[in-house]
Amino acid sequence: xxxxxxxxxxxxxxxxxxEQGDLLFAIRxxxxxxxxxxxxxxxxxxxxxxxxxxFNYAERYQTVVVHLVDKALASTTCTVPPFDLEAIRIERGExxxxxxxxxxxxxxxxxxLTASGISPRALLGQPGGTHWLTGGEHTELGRVTEDPxxxxxMMEKRARKMELxxxxxxxxxxxxxxxxxxxxxxxxxxxxxxxxxxxxxxxLADDGLAARLVQVRLLWPFPADxxxxxxxxxxxxxxxxxxxSGQFAQLLRAQTGRASDYLVVKYNGRPISGEELYRAxxxxxxxxxxxxxxxxxxxx
Amino acid sequence: xxxxxxxKITAKDYRVExxxxxxxxxxxxxxxxxxxxxxxxxxxxxxxxxxFGGIGCSGKAMYYLPVYGVxxxxxxxxxxxxxxxLANPExxxxxxxxxxxxxxxxxxxxxxxxxxxxDLTYILFNNEVYGLTKGQAAPTLAMGLQPKSLxxxxxxxxxxxxxxxxxxxxxxxxxxxxxxxxHLVELIQKAIRHPGLAYLDVLQPCPTYNDLxxxxxxxGKDRGDGRPRLYLxxxxxxxxxxxxxxxxxxxxxxxxxxxxxxxxxxxxIPLGVFLENRAxxxx
Ligand code: SF4
Numbered sequence: 001x002x003x004x005x006x007x008x009x010x011x012x013x014x015x016x017x018x019e020q021g022d023l024l025f026a027i028r029x030x031x032x033x034x035x036x037x038x039x040x041x042x043x044x045x046x047x048x049x050x051x052x053x054x055f056n057y058a059e060r061y062q063t064v065v066v067h068l069v070d071k072a073l074a075s076t077t078c079t080v081p082p083f084d085l086e087a088i089r090i091e092r093g094e095x096x097x098x099x100x101x102x103x104x105x106x107x108x109x110x111x112x113l114t115a116s117g118i119s120p121r122a123l124l125g126q127p128g129g130t131h132w133l134t135g136g137e138h139t140e141l142g143r144v145t146e147d148p149x150x151x152x153x154m155m156e157k158r159a160r161k162m163e164l165x166x167x168x169x170x171x172x173x174x175x176x177x178x179x180x181x182x183x184x185x186x187x188x189x190x191x192x193x194x195x196x197x198x199x200x201x202x203x204l205a206d207d208g209l210a211a212r213l214v215q216v217r218l219l220w221p222f223p224a225d226x227x228x229x230x231x232x233x234x235x236x237x238x239x240x241x242x243x244x245s246g247q248f249a250q251l252l253r254a255q256t257g258r259a260s261d262y263l264v265v266k267y268n269g270r271p272i273s274g275e276e277l278y279r280a281x282x283x284x285x286x287x288x289x290x291x292x293x294x295x296x297x298x299x300x
Numbered sequence: 301x302x303x304x305x306x307x308k309i310t311a312k313d314y315r316v317e318x319x320x321x322x323x324x325x326x327x328x329x330x331x332x333x334x335x336x337x338x339x340x341x342x343x344x345x346x347x348x349x350x351x352f353g354g355i356g357c358s359g360k361a362m363y364y365l366p367v368y369g370v371x372x373x374x375x376x377x378x379x380x381x382x383x384x385x386l387a388n389p390e391x392x393x394x395x396x397x398x399x400x401x402x403x404x405x406x407x408x409x410x411x412x413x414x415x416x417x418x419d420l421t422y423i424l425f426n427n428e429v430y431g432l433t434k435g436q437a438a439p440t441l442a443m444g445l446q447p448k449s450l451x452x453x454x455x456x457x458x459x460x461x462x463x464x465x466x467x468x469x470x471x472x473x474x475x476x477x478x479x480x481x482x483h484l485v486e487l488i489q490k491a492i493r494h495p496g497l498a499y500l501d502v503l504q505p506c507p508t509y510n511d512l513x514x515x516x517x518x519x520g521k522d523r524g525d526g527r528p529r530l531y532l533x534x535x536x537x538x539x540x541x542x543x544x545x546x547x548x549x550x551x552x553x554x555x556x557x558x559x560x561x562x563x564x565x566x567x568x569i570p571l572g573v574f575l576e577n578r579a580x581x582x583x
Binding site: 123124125126127128129130131132133134135136142143144 | 318345346347348350362363366367368369370371372373384387388390391
């Protein structure tokens, strides 16, 4: 489980300033096509429960889970309701139950090819569960191999885990919808922009303009099918991000074919405020010509 | 379950039928053999042992043992081993790796593992070259030496792993020799039994790339009088123990004695337990 706290680059960049510049990095980091889940929290309460869930998913899918937060979120202090610790479940995923009388190696296949892609896991020290773990491509026993057939089987096995995750993870964990759920005016975003967007949406509602926020929380594997109805009915589709290039908008387009109608970005290290976003959304509602709106802090 | 009726465990139970790609005559075979005898001799069953391998020829040792064998990331073997020991203190945790893995890319992990007296054993296969990548100079190769893969003599200085291990806090420090298996078995068992962080340096001839420090060189065959270079500390009455209640003067004296022994090389090379520090609390 990796907590990735984003801040401005390059290199040391702006170590005490915020950015959402690592989304595509989180999804693609590393060589080859290593499966992983990427979750992004929108506020501190989400961050608490998502951290727990990230550990659970790492064990359930036996793969890397990246929990994306950013400087703005990490440095925020606020009062929240007490966390519901009773509701928290620690999952260990599928565990290997050895035959009672075994000792040492008994042919246990740590990486057994299963329909789900998940192989029951023995815990280090458990009788009957000894095996090899390696970063090399491996057989079902954990033996390093470069056999082309085994490589295909293992690539497919790992890919099945991601398909399973997309099927199993409930919709409300993939994304949340706020505001007027039926409104065509759609803001789509991720991470800590949530607070500013909710504030801006409230002000638009006060003005009589119905709008909705689709806050995507599972960024990888990408919940394209679940989002489709919202993309179909979005008019306009406004993507809001704290980065220069609109990484979420790129991802959305790559995964669904749907381009954003407007992209609102901010990349000066400061978080987006409700006020400036409200003004940008008003301009969009009036049908402004610009398709990419940059939020700035002229007073700083 | 280990019960009274469980048959006695022997080194045979620690053999694995698996193709081994070490070069013929490699010192790694001696260390593997000693490791198998050591854990079997302690009565440990394979599932009670986890061996973590670094990257390099030596890091593959875990593939030839029927234990929980984890081949880790380059230079990170001690981090994995530490995590496993903290998660399951019942496990006997052994980390194995080479001089490049542990003292080159992994030097930061080596240093910081020393600060935590976790009960695990680190066996470093010290052959002074990067064997797996064709014999380049490793961090333990002395300046000015030129094993056969180097186009010029080594222009960098060397790390003395024993001195480094002591400086950063390893509480048990020993040195063995890959071709003295009987002695190495004893050292590995002592290192495992030590209730804290143990560093065992093993002089491991690499017949393929290190043509300087060979079996014959350690045996002193290049010298006129044929005096072997290796000797056993315990045969000379060396006492490595810092008692649990040692006062500052005792610790200072033991440290001095250790530093002197850790620097002996070339003419006489000590093997054995250099330091057993019982005065540091362990995790
Ligand atoms: S290259 Fe050297 S260390 Fe590696 S297996 Fe061959 S002899 Fe052993």
